[in-house]
Amino acid sequence: MYSEIAKRLYSADKIVILTGAGVSAESGIQTFRDPDGLWTKMNPAELASIDGFLSNPDLVWQWYKARREMMSSKKPNPGHYAIAELQKLIPNVLLFTQNIDRLHQQAGSEVVYELHGNIVENHCMDCKKPYEDDKGCESDSPPKCQFCGGKVRPSVVWFGEMLPYEVLKKAQESAISCDVFFSIGTSAEVYPAADLPLIALRNGAYVVEVNPHRTVISDLVHARLDEASGLAMPKVIEEYKRYVKEIEK
Ligand SMILES: [Zn+2]
Structure with missing residues (x-):
């Protein structure tokens, strides 16, 4: 072979x-689909979708912040x-x-x-420009875009997105x-x-x-x-x- x-x-x-x-x-x-994976304990639709983000931006933002920290410790x-x-x-x-x-x-x-996409970058939902302010990324709520004031989101592809x-x-x-x-x-x-x-x-x-x-x-x-x-x-x-x-x- x-x-x-x-x-x-x-x-x-x-x-x-x-x-x-x-x-x-x-x-x-942990993988998405493992029986004992992380996602079985959470509702993916609430955390990894545009609707989830819009209805609960702080929760989703903090969840991604936690995942980013978790992943940055992995080799x-x-x-x-x-x-x-x-x-x-x-x-x-x-x-x-x-x-x-x-x-x-x-x-x-x-x-x-x-x-x-990736867990490291963020971008504006409205004008799509990258958001790179470290302090803003560390906050507990999604920061506002420095160009247009739009909501900043993680640059990952969510469920239901292209x-x-x-x-x-x-x-x-x-x-x-x-x-x-x-x-x-x-x-x-x-x-x-x-x-x-x-x-x-x-x-x-x-x-x-x-x-x-x-x-x-x-x-x-x-x-x-x-x-x-x-x-x-x-x-x-x-x-x-x-x-x-x-x-x-
Ligand atoms: Zn913008």
């Missing part, structure tokens, strides 16, 4: 990696580092993530396409044109991101799923590594390096 993946990586012109909550779970960030794990290394070893590895925690960047991935158009378009185009597609630690249930591995499959890519739990795409993919990414991805790197050494000697 690993040697076939290494071979595919070596001959690929374009590689796409899609990561989900499972990758960060190993860093201690990347071997899965994040292996993905960053893959991007350095091979040209044209595009990384798309559904995670908002910025751990890929911390691990050294220079270009990361964030499908669901994904950032340019990022999603880039992801869809890349899924169509890539040779190898990795679906890592994602439940493959949340559309439209869930479509990406299927688009890749339909367009002839070699699709690898890395996930200790089976998902709706498990029976469709070419290779399944049923381990956490922190275990599987370093092995992918190791095997790739071994293969390159072998073939180029």
Whole structure:
């Protein structure tokens, strides 16, 4: 399995990696859909939706502030580092993530396409300009935009909201044109991101799923590594390096 993946990586012109909550779970960030995950104790519609924010701005703002603090204490794990290394070893590895925690960047991935935004940034609901005042971000109520006075919100994609158009378009185009597609630690249930591995499959890519739990795409993919990414991805790197050494000697 690993040697076939290494071979595919070596001959690929374009590689796409899609990561989900499972990758960060190993860093201690709970996943949305785990039975014992954080969200089962809260009502997501109240905390992560525009309606929830408008009807209870302070609660939602404080919830995101707490999540930001929680996430800033977490560190990347071997899965994040292996993905960053893959991007350095091979040209044209595009990384798309559904995670908002910025751990890929911390691990050294220079270009990361964030499908669901991120927990670090905030912006104005009205004029959309970024809000960067540290003191305002620390307050217990959403601060007001310095340009138009609008309400400042976290730059995450909430339930019921569209994904950032340019990022999603880039992801869809890349899924169509890539040779190898990795679906890592994602439940493959949340559309439209869930479509990406299927688009890749339909367009002839070699699709690898890395996930200790089976998902709706498990029976469709070419290779399944049923381990956490922190275990599987370093092995992918190791095997790739071994293969390159072998073939180029
Ligand atoms: Zn504004």
